[in-house]
Amino acid sequence: MIETIGLTKYYGKTLAVDDLSFTVRPGAVTGFLGPNGSGKSTTMRLILGLDNPTRGSTRVAGHPYAQLTKPLTQVGALLDANWIHPNRSARSHLRFMAASNKIPVTRVDEVLEIVGLSSVAKRAAGKFSLGMKQRLGLAGALLGDPQVLLFDEPVNGLDPEGIFWVRTFMKNLAAQGKTVFVSSHLLSEMALTADHLIVIGRGRLIADSSTQEFIARSTQTSVRVRSPRLADLRSALGQAGLAVVDADDALVVTGGPIEQIGDIAGGAGITLHELSPQSGSLEEAFIQLTGDSVEFGTSRAVSGHGGFAPVPGSVPGSIQPPGLLPPPGSPPVSLPPPPEGR
């Protein structure tokens, strides 16, 4: 169980999270969805007590994170797979984390086995590929066999096999009754993984519903029809109270099931050359919903570093003064450098 109540975070004058209240329940994978820079990572950092909220509060497993005793045994998190010392072995990395929460060393070898890193446990983690680093991060999250798990963009940079592995993995955790909270900027990915969705944009809550409901509500289905007697068909459909829009040499009909449209055409004796359902893509729906709340607008090329949100302040430790932010609609500018190189 994760709760946030009126969570608000300013970095300087930049509002990163805006009065966010939601609850993440156990036994399901809850997706945390939003465009790059919408405040997903910040919210997770606030939940985990890494950043201090400007206002509001968070609770994990019933308590503020800072008050948990042996937090790794209650909450596991993978926020950034690159949070490793490049010269430290994978095993030592997990060993210091285990020692801090009195988790036995045997558990370190266990989780390394679970994520499939046993054979490279003694190798320096800096030489790992991104996929291996993600696995190491997952191993760290699982160390204390916690009931609550938070993952920030866990499939970023993974190959299809790795993505499938992580997806199955998270579903299994939820099936065991654990609370799984996973962020992503890809709705299509979340549609396959999450049972429930919390959608944010510009730090504000946009939707909090089941994945099915969210998709059904936000993707409008329409029917495309072509006919040699287009004008007659248009009036017949209009009389039946359906919304009709012209699209080149076809009509796009909304507001009624596909059967009804076929029946109307048949009843009027109109020949049809095409009658096909058109479902809007998930991505379109997502962009529609969050379109107003994308931080940098479309004129700004959001290439991202491996897709991590380029929010000022999401670069750990470097708080960018708000004066350096371009106004919406300004030409593309180079993003602040990633945390490496500091």
Added chain:
Amino acid sequence: MTLLNVERIKLFSTRSPYWCLAAVVLASFGFAALFGLVDQGHAAIPYLILRGVNLGMSIFMVLATLAITTEYRFGTIRNTFLATPRRPAVLAAKTLLLALIGGVVGLVVSVGCFYLAKALAQDPPLPLQLSSADDWRQVAGYGALFAIAAVIAVSVGTIVRQSAGAIAIVLLWPLLFEGLFTLIPTVGPKVGPWLPFASADKWVSPTSSITDVFQSSASGPTPVQGLLVFAGTAALLWVVAVLVLQRRDA
């Protein structure tokens, strides 16, 4: 104890501490050997023999600074805080570990260097011996200085968070800043000897002048006062570091 063990695992599972410690040993014993050999050890008084140990102390401060700044550099500080949200306890454990290591290293290296120079020097200006408390202070006193220097380095590293900046501070502060300060007319010579690292130096300086080799300056703190100034500076910086650590986002 748990946290001390965690910090021990972290420190010794990377390579840089080993290199730094090797450099400390090399600098210290190299200088001691030079003073023992050159001119038949005519300049071999403890204070000068152990100038290399003083350089070693700067190197040790780099080690201690890196112990915290690399955590910020690579983000492992966040793993640390996720595992132990009580940040002051984390900093206390890290500081204590490095102060302990510093104490042992400073003590072993300085005493080792003293005996190396003693073995090599054929004609020391005064017999090299560790009999009085004052003799011990000038040699083994480095143990205390290393421990306090570690506290300063960890505190500066916590406040600055960036390796380059923090290392620049802990190196330039004793080498340049305090030296330049002393050049300021009237104020400099009066206040200069009371600055932290000049004070620390008093703790290992001879109190009486040794003819034609070393002139000890009469102004400034006594050895004990010097040690207290140095320790006080460390305590102050550490408190600032804890406050900053609590308030800032990790």
